[in-house]
Amino acid sequence: MREEEEPSWFARFDEDLPAPDELMPLSQSLITRDLAAAFDIPTHAGAGPGGLPSSGAADGAGGQDMNGGGASSAAGSSGGGGGGGNGDEPARTLKRPRLVWTPQLHKRFVDAVAHLGIKNAVPKTIMQLMSVDGLTRENVASHLQKYRLYLKRMQGLGNGGGGGSHSSGSGGTDAATEHLFATGPSPFLPPGRGPAGPDPYNSAPYAPMPAAHHHHHQVHHPQIGHFHHPAARPLGHYGAGPGNGAGFDHGFLSRAVAGGAPVGPPAMHHRMVGAGAAMGMMAPSSFADDLDLGSRGGGGGAVGGRRELTLFPTSGDH
DNA sequence: ATTCTAATAT
């Protein structure tokens, strides 16, 4: 009996995710390409209902979540096939297909990192915090690298853009972290510096890549702006809620890179001493993370009130 | 043992 347990201390920190819709066990297109290709198995072996729009591309028509069914995607056992008999072997050496870091997933990742703090932002913890079934440490580690790279890449260079200004002026601006855009010369900084983050997230559920067509055809979908979301949350999330007995504080999210960033971290290093046992204490605190909204520019109005408070089931811990 | 960084392969 394992008694590993994680109460829901750090439970609700996510914003919108587990909507019963997107609650799929991260299986994305399972089945390794090797196998599929080797056996000629259509990447989506018979998944019936609710499956993916065969050809369809993701009509982003406003919809954001559209999964419905429970189809959890067939997992590994593709071998079956008919027949019989054989085929047992796979469950072991099976490599999962590339994990497709979908925006939603990314958000989880970023949020997790942002909430964990540079201190605990390590793959293992992140992975656990994400509670995404199927995610492995390597997955997160790999992505973490990219994420960090991305952050670094934009920290000293506050320009860029298409023109290519290499201005070295690292001006001093506290490059602490801000949103930078990748493509498109749009140096618009939100007037007033509001928390408005130009994060065109939420806009592409992206279907499990239709890898059914061999033919290098990288469906260059409108892969929405890639990374965005610098861990620039309002530093210091301390502030135990009212009535909160636990007085935890996180001195995190402050510096991002060492060695160059002019960020002047006030000496605030709280070391969590104590018990070496294992990790097991994280301060949940109430997170009022703001999320980006997607509406700017034209002004139109439109609806949009889409806010969902969902505490994802912190239950999936393996 | 776990993580980080880099290099490399797909």
Next chain:
DNA sequence: CATATTAGAA
């Protein structure tokens, strides 16, 4: 390009 995988170091 985005991920996965591996290797070496800490």
